[in-house]
Amino acid sequence: MEDLSKRVLAGEIRAASRLIRNLEDEIPDTYLAMRDIFTVASHSHVIGITGAPGSGKSTLIDELITAYRYNKKTIGVLAVDPTSPFSGGAILGDRIRMLRHSEDEGVFVRSMATKGSLGGLSKAVGEGIHVMEALDKDRIIVETCGVGQQEVDIINHAHTVVVVLVPGMGDEIQAIKAGLMEIADIFVINKADRDGSAKLYRELLNIVDMSKRNGLNGENGWTIPILQVGSVLHHQEFAKSVELMRDNIDQHYQYLFESHLLAERKRRKAKAELNEALWGKIFEPVLNELKKHGEMDTMIDQLVTREMDPYTLAEKVAQRYMKK
């Protein structure tokens, strides 16, 4: 295992793929390799790109890779798939587009899916980013689908968060997306030649204005840009607007660097990682012990029949496993 980390640090792509797969599969000894990976200094800019399924994120990322390669930047992409049987298939199809960079040694694309808990996925993605940092990638793009707590957790790992929207989704979806909007550093209106684009632009302007007044995104700092990206059908125009998106992303990093905010975001990421590690070393082993001896089931029975209350049960477990 420790050999694996040496091979990753030497830039070996196959070792990195294997390590990411091990993280995803939660192979127990993976942390032995990860200990070395974690302590490597990094200059990578981590970019989270999120939005609803069908907002065209994969196509956008594909073009963004091209734009970054034009500037000689090396790229890592971590695509985080939802495993819902209703949406998994369609998204996989999109991803095939990224194959056009598969012959380019400067681009390393891997997808990660949840096997267990969403919390587990967030941990694995955070570690996957460290692997790409160890490969010394200039930009690391993390693509997430959908909305909800999962995204907010994964976004903890990014320096810059790009939220992608498409016109014509009605008012309701806007309300749902409130959670995403609070974490946006850059808005991208994709398929901006569709009906409803101007309306969406006005709505986003309101949100940007509101977030400014609420002092989100820094008090005297960053004004969230709202970028409009046209249809893929007009390819030259599409490419131009994605280049603008690339430049805005880079400017945001510059802003983070010059203000105190980059340090703050790095702390946010470190805090999430520490929490996840503590969970794995303190709470998870207790749960596993209780499960192993069927004791968990007995306790659940006692709750169902209302013989016991959860506080008393938890207190007993704490006395057995905790010092003091």
Add this chain to the structure above:
Amino acid sequence: MEDLSKRVLAGEIRAASRLIRNLEDEIPDTYLAMRDIFTVASHSHVIGITGAPGSGKSTLIDELITAYRYNKKTIGVLAVDPTSPFSGGAILGDRIRMLRHSEDEGVFVRSMATKGSLGGLSKAVGEGIHVMEALDKDRIIVETCGVGQQEVDIINHAHTVVVVLVPGMGDEIQAIKAGLMEIADIFVINKADRDGSAKLYRELLNIVDMSKRNGLNGENGWTIPILQVGSVLHHQEFAKSVELMRDNIDQHYQYLFESHLLAERKRRKAKAELNEALWGKIFEPVLNELKKHGEMDTMIDQLVTREMDPYTLAEKVAQRYMKK
């Protein structure tokens, strides 16, 4: 505090309100009162009603209360508000409608909002349901807004899950809702006289068919009904369709009762409660200790500068606090 539980068990509404408020505010000694509440046997049917903001859940619940009161059933309602500054206000306005039951002693309505973590809210809602069970309510309705992990967690506490949708939200929202659809026992198309209602009905039929083939919701059991509820403007028709909804909800409970599934759902709820209590007695105290002495901050610093890796730090903490 223990006095509070006695007063709740005697049916005192003000004591119940106070206890629910204490749960929401996470007042430390609340568990002293809750211990007695948890061990009270319950016959209540817990109904989760969920759907996107704007799908008209509150109006529907208001009418459902009327329909249940017609059948002489007593009702508890726990309305779970999102606290996002972008959506909080509008939803509060909706809720005022439920005031028309405020003079009815058979109806007890309380809202709960998240103050800390989403996990904390799920725990508080689960405990709030126990308080309403202690008041011996026949039906307990839990209203949640939005989509995502939060809903799935809260839904752990319900016996029957009703997912409310409205026509004309486009394809994307359907994909986002996949998570909700997997947990539905009953679909309700609200505002079914709108454009796009037939399309939504067909989509839901497909989902019901798919979930049958995947053996969700019991192998040889329940076929998820798709109910259509018209506009509030045609009140008699609206009331009739909500009565049908009430009867379907009751039939689902009958189905759960006659199959092995009611016991299974009660176990699911007990398991979530045990997990939450263990978290509070084992993991949370360690986090609090680390925070108290500024040690957490020091560890985060060490991760940011990459002096240390999270595994080694967590191992040290485990050695200090855990037996063995």
